[in-house]
Amino acid sequence: MDLPQQLVAGQGLTTTKAPYIEQAVANGEMYITQPYELYSADNHDAWRRLYARMQDRWARYANPRFLDGLDTLCFDATQVPRLEDVNKFMAPRTGFRAKAVSGFVPAFNFFDCLSRREFPTTITIRDGASLDYLPEPDIFHDIAGHVPMHTDPAFAETLVRFGACAHLAAELVSTVPDRTEKLRRLTSIQNALQRFFWFTVEFGLMRGTSPTDIKVYGSGLLSSYGEIVHCVDSDTTQRHPLQLEWVINQHFEIDHYQPLLFIVNDFDHLYELVGQLEAWMKAGKLDNVTPGYRQMSEADAQSFLEASLAR
Numbered sequence: 134m135d136l137p138q139q140l141v142a143g144q145g146l147t148t149t150k151a152p153y154i155e156q157a158v159a160n161g162e163m164y165i166t167q168p169y170e171l172y173s174a175d176n177h178d179a180w181r182r183l184y185a186r187m188q189d190r191w192a193r194y195a196n197p198r199f200l201d202g203l204d205t206l207c208f209d210a211t212q213v214p215r216l217e218d219v220n221k222f223m224a225p226r227t228g229f230r231a232k233a234v235s236g237f238v239p240a241f242n243f244f245d246c247l248s249r250r251e252f253p254t255t256i257t258i259r260d261g262a263s264l265d266y267l268p269e270p271d272i273f274h275d276i277a278g279h280v281p282m283h284t285d286p287a288f289a290e291t292l293v294r295f296g297a298c299a300h301l302a303a304e305l306v307s308t309v310p311d312r313t314e315k316l317r318r319l320t321s322i323q324n325a326l327q328r329f330f331w332f333t334v335e336f337g338l339m340r341g342t343s344p345t346d347i348k349v350y351g352s353g354l355l356s357s358y359g360e361i362v363h364c365v366d367s368d369t370t371q372r373h374p375l376q377l378e379w380v381i382n383q384h385f386e387i388d389h390y391q392p393l394l395f396i397v398n399d400f401d402h403l404y405e406l407v408g409q410l411e412a413w414m415k416a417g418k419l420d421n422v423t424p425g426y427r428q429m430s431e432a433d434a435q436s437f438l439e440a441s442l443a444r
């Protein structure tokens with residue numbers, strides 16, 4: 134790839150410090166390419182260390198389908214993955230593809246991508262000096278935490294069905310004539326969808342092989358060296374069987390270990406829960422969920438509103 138003048142091979146694609154990303158954002162480009170030559174030696178080293186220290190923890194805490202996914206994807210333990218290589222191994226299994234993005238993707242667009250079997254993927258990697266805590270997603274979270282699950286057909290179908298819920302929301306609300314009421318309902322439905330995603334795809338737990346065994350399938354946990362242990366072993370974490378009415382009304386915070394997590398029985402159960410979410414949305418049961426402490430961002434709300442107005 135020919136790089137624009139100010140971008141130099143090896144200058145780095147480090148989270149919050151990547152000129153390539155700043156340029157894409159300034160140009161309003163949400164979907165981008167992965168200019169692989171920009172990764173620095175430090176970036177590859179950060180991947181190597183992140184990947185190496187998770188091995189034992191994944192073996193102990195991850196659900197077996199995640200481990201199968203890791204086998205399928207054949208990551209190079211020493212190099213940041215190329216998305217085209219990831220897709221070469223993943224697409225034949227489930228049709229899912231990692232799609233490079235410059236950062237924030239508005240909620241409707243994000244869910245829409247899932248419904249089309251595209252996974253918006255961050256290409257930057259955290260600074261090697263702070264491997265543990267990162268408020269933003271990075272390629273380790275997106276590729277090592279999420280993507281192995283996308284090689285599993287049952288999980289992939291669940292994601293597609295979940296992504297389609299955003300279209301259903303836009304459709305259902307399109308007949309509401311009053312714009313304020315339309316936005317109010319979309320905000321409520323989107324809160325419910327975000328919470329479901331958070332407590333399942335990002336931070337979900339699953340029953341293991343014995344009554345006391347719990348395995349991790351949520352990507353936020355699978356990509357966290359500390360929390361993957363804490364979420365299963367800590368006495369201070371509440372772990373409850375997933376109840377949909379609770380999850381859709383439960384707000385969450387993103388900047389500390391999760392104090393409350395929900396357990397599903399298996400992947401079929403997860404798929405059925407998305408079906409229930411769909412049915413509840415159609416019945417109007419998502420129109421008045423508890424408002425969140427984290428209000429929906431303007432861009433998230435706008436993305437849903439535009440999709441609904443376009444119907």
Ligand SMILES: [Fe+2]
Nearest residue numbers: 270335352353
């Ligand atoms: Fe994530």
